[in-house]
Amino acid sequence: MLKYALRRLGWLIPLLVIVSVLVFSIIYLMPGDPAVIIAGEGATNEDIENVRHSLGLDKPIYEQYLIWVSRAMRGDFGRSIRTGRPVATEISFRFANTMRLSIVSIVIAAIIGLAAGIVSATRRYSLADNVVMALAMIGISITPFYLGLMLMLFFSVKLGWFPLMGFTTLSSMILPAITLGARPMAMIARMTRSSMLEIMGQDYILAARAQGLPERLVIFKYALRNALNTVITVVGLQFGSLLGGAVITETVFAWPGIGRLAVESIRARDFPVLQASILVIAASFVVINLIVDLTYALVNPRIRYS
Amino acid sequence: MRVSAMPNVNSTHVTKKFLISETSRRELSRQWYRFKKRPIAVIGFFIVLVFIVIAFVAPLIAPYDPYVTDFKNMLAKPSSAHLLGTDELGRDILSRILYGSRISLVIGLAAVGIAMLIGVPLGLIAGYYGGKLDNLIMRVMDILMAFPSILLAIVVVSILGPGLQNTIIAVSVFSVASFARLARGEVLNIKNQEFIEASRALGAGDGWIIYWHILPNTISPLIVWTTLNVSSAILTAAGLGFLGLGAQPPLPEWGAMLAKGREYLLIAPHITTFTGLAILLLALGLNLLGDGLRDILDPRLKE
């Protein structure tokens, strides 16, 4: 186990480095010269050159990268081209918002998804099973923007239950959380169901019944415990993808999150913000995936002792 | 005694053909039975079929030209003249949705096709040869998968610029990694089984083994995965369109239509509602089909 963990951690640093290089080079692949954009309309060539020099854009690329990385390690991501404010403050604010939303979404998704999956597996072929599976199918086929807009239309506009804007109150979080959590919820429900079904066909479940253990114990202790390994992995992975994939939901609900920040900065060619936000998203995605993998290894005794 | 490759090749060839014809008829009928038994899968199949047909015959069945504007009829509610209403420029929504199916299907199929052509061979090679090559390829895939799929697509599109072609490329990038992972996993499953060793003992070369033994065994999960990937490709492409980064107006791309409809959500909800419904139905059909195929083709599932 320790060897496995060390091996994964060993790959983590190089991966993050490569990712940061890629993120950094995005701005050079994109059309548009940063100096020109910053200098603004009607700037003369001299103005542009001044801007270029002051931002250090005339240095060789690898030097720029190293400067950027060293500053980033200290938490300094420069200043936004658009607003002039320090990028780091903006990012931490936005990231916190995304985290809040993501955590609420995944918790709701995990609880409902797990319950639905268990119900479905234990009452196979029943009405409950079919309903759950149908809803789950819709959940993975629907896009957040459609679901979000429909929810908004129905609950905010027609029924007025939830506010259209805002990000601080609990009620303003409900609709975005449901929208964001719909797909993970569906995936978790399906995964739980298929995992439970597979496990319940195993010999040791038959043996447990033959030992006279009550059905509730058999399902919730003997079977579920085996399924949890898979389910936890799914929950973790879904959480990871929520962080960056929340882009669409954040756009629909005007939620001030980091995904939306990344997209806005692409549109505005606000390079410092762009680099920083994508780096943060990718890095947290990688780290979360690693944590999920290690947790899985920890929870599964077979890997733990091998 | 010299063992030459040729006669042995023929005998495995013949055996395989014999085995296929002997069991396939029964297998097929059994699979058809299982397919029929799951009405959901059949529904999915028909939905997809309907959309494909629509994509082909859109010009014939659309009541209006999707590009023609009609400023006297902007944002009209659904009526007998316009079954699904009109958009902000007076264009008929139904016609735009019908034409839009072409765009979405093209993006989905093309993106996944490319991803498959690149990803599967990479995965097969990585899994089969193992070692350093495997390590290298998988590390590259790790890097690709370090970004959430939508974000990756957004980044690619912002580098290449918006538009239909670039959307296809952007959407396929992430799929390449997932196909490679899948192919590699399947190869690893099969590689260590004894019939591969037996085959090698008969003199079969690497290429032969990959082509005749490993590939046919990967086809089932591949079919399932492809179907499901087309579904998510279409959703991602619509997402890009929604953000304005996909196929540009006046192309009737569903995601872009939804974004526009959002602006008029309060006064003309029908734009958003119907366009989104179209996306949902197509994705649903593909997912139902993919699920149904998975149930049928997975030999490990018992009745």
Place this chain on the structure above:
Amino acid sequence: MNDLLSIRGLCVEYHVFEGIVRAVNNLNLGISEGESLGLVGETGAGKTSTALSILKLLPKPAGRIAKGSVIFKGRNLLSTPDVELRHIRGRQISMIFQNPMTSLNPVFTIGEQIAAVIKQHQHLDKKMSINRAREMLELVGIPAFRASEYPHQLSGGMRQRVGIAIALSCRPELLIADEPTTALDVTIQAQVLALMNELKEHFKMSLIMITHNLGVVAEMCESVAVMYAGDIVEKGSVSAVFAHPFHPYTKGLFGSLPDLTSKVSRLKPVDGIMPNPLYLPCGCAFHPRCKSAMPVCKKEKPSTIRLSDDHTVSCFLASENEGGAGVESTFCER
């Protein structure tokens, strides 16, 4: 006198894609206190289905008990609701399964798994249950300190011992062992069988030993029942049946055993294969393979004839001598 467990007219079917599989057809079997019965037959004869039926553990929804009764200490288990059946499973009737690799839960320690059964049936608290579990481990020859280990850390033979420990932890009156040593290699087989014999004596249990190995029957059992295509074709004490096998199938089984004393160039298996349980032959299920088949064998199913005090057989060859009538075959589809 069959007092402990009595199976009457049991019919088990499985509903599958191709049709209805008739796994057990009108089976009658009894076992008394302290008796050890060997249930012998080839793979597919219906032995496991019979065993699972006793405890109503057939896989749903495919498996169904179509007819019959299983009387245990005066009570028909088949009409007992599951809630009450739980008190019998694991406590009065226990079962050991064939594959030790898959019959233990991989995510719990072996101690926990034994303790869980003890806790359930004897209502002891957690600490006492674990202690009893450790005692059971020692009883089956596993050092108690290994109670905190997981199944995958044990070898196949040890896992099967754990299975035995679980099954015997509440001192059942009847133990059903479904091919407990088939998945083990020969030397371990001997150990596990010796252990089972010892425990059987110690606890004074009845034992139904399901196996396809006649040697195991000889070593462990007093009586034997030979199954073919879902029914019992010959039954009696081991000494009677082994010394004078009557049914052609039984004779074939014994005849196919290699004899160490004589010089034989080829083994003699029974000709043909077990019939497809979807399409059982009319009349006696064995007649297509039987060298002594008579016209009546194709049409009617033979009834049970008593050859002696401890030996019965289902064959028209016996009733020819006795002049008994046969039973109309019920599954003829052709």
